Amino acid sequence: MSAPPVVDGRAGGAAAPARSTTPTAVERLKRRIPLLPALVLTIVLTQVPLLGTVYYSFHSRNLLRGDAIEFVWFANYADILGDEHFRTAVLNTVVLTASTVTLSIALGVALAVLLDKAFLGRSVVRTLLITPFLVMPAVAALLWKHAMFDPVYGLLNWFLSLVGVGPIDWISELPMFSIVLMMTWQWTPFMMLIVLAGLQSQSPEVLEAAKVDGARAFATFRRITLPHLRRFIELGILLGSIFIVQTFDAIFLITQGGPGQATMNLPYFIYQRTFRAFEVGESAAAGVIVVAGTIVIAIFALRVILNLFREEG
Template identity: 75%
Template sequence: MLTPSLPAPTATKPRQPPAPRTLTAGERWRLRAPLLPALVFAIALTQVPFLLTLYYSVQSQNLLRPGSKEFVGLANYGKVFTDELFRNAVFNTVTLTASTVILSMLLGIGLAVLLDKKFLGRSVVRTLLITPFLVMPAAAALLWKTSMFNPVFGLVNWMLSPFGVDNVDWASRYPMPAIVGVLVWQWTPFMMLIVLAGLQSQSPEVLEAAKVDGANAWQTFRRVTLPHLRQFIELAILLGSIFIVQTFDAIFMITQGGPGQATTNLPYFIYQQAFRAFDVGEAAAAGVIVVVATITIAMVALRVISNLFTEESA
């Protein structure tokens, strides 16, 4: 999907609006003034902390031993990369993110196609469908951990009992599928909404033309709708990945990263390093690695948004 055929990010190479020559430096700053508070604030609260994280990542520091700080170069990175638990967390993060994104996208497309049609109570259906995304993730996680996944009284087992499923302790026997299940439930509405916006932005004429040309519903979907949806699907997948990589609530509430390390993903791993082991150096190094990995996805995401943006302002 991340084909290199995507146009280069035009966004980062802005075409300067032709500024009237009469503007003095002072006037330009006056124009720019409304932007500055937000810009300074964003830099102070996001870029500076990241630079500090970089700095911490080359120090050895434990919050439990004040004054223990010293420069150790890349030792923390070495420690992180050889750490069995870190590699496990990377693997879990990839599994969790990929399965959640793929499953929720497929479901999201299906639901969006349904919602694009006219039927009785469509707006109610839409409202009900977006609700899982609105439920506070921590509350949703608690709900699934107890009422849904409980081996004896859980509704999942109760509903599956006609199929011979009996007293399965989902959260401990199938921890990863359980977490993925909760996340898919939560993220499908997100995917659905973006795909639906894409479907509804299709021009009726094109669909009409396809019909006039004798295309059946599937051919129209495959040849006309899907190419049109492509950039919406890409956007949803990329934004979804960026947010789902950061999953923390569900893991903290349902499995606490376990059993063992079965569901420890990177955010939970870093949280443990920082706030359980108070190993600042290693946590910071892991944090930097996560950022570098995220930047790769984010760059592509920005490029897709930039394309949508260029089309819109063109």
């Protein structure tokens, strides 16, 4: 981005002047060597396949029929955009992502505020709270499916029966809600950790000053803490969105997109089109559309990260 290499971070200081003298071509090449293996491998395994997907999206091909590859312009895009199931998958992905992110950030902020206070066994409670995020997602999905949601033996129905509600056949009657519930359980710790880091990076002097000035706890939280937390909440929401849009394990293992199309999201839709129906052209077009959508969220995410990054630098 900048012509003379800018040294950021605390490492700058004394070293910066020596480095900002224009390096020779050989010197520049030598500097690049440590970066190259990682960069080349990443390009080969991400950008080359992505170009492949773009290529397929403009060509007609079904692996089962073994047709000759034929350039078809935007026909695959037209097909996929006209496909009712694709539109359902887009809508489901939006609903799933928005609900999970909203619920988990709200819970995450609340829990972070709670954990920022001193109490007996705080580190144990923190350890308990982060565990859902560590549990292998495939395990979490199967555990919730069979031990929590089961209409007969499930613990959710047992808890509800204690207060006289139910029984509910969670996965058949409330499929999307069930998935969101399980995902919120999984992602709340992630949000909590990021917000908690934000809370603990607050300047204690400012909080003490507010207290001395007689500000009430709630006012302090709203006027000082919340604005400080904004960027951390944004980061949590954006990173969370990027990962939750990609949700595959839970759908594959709990509902397989069903009942009907009720929980069919984009990753599972594309997976099915690719590996079950072998509709290469259409699923590639769907993949390109998903990447385009992700880029929109990613631009915002990168901006937030860049801001945090500037502050650090």
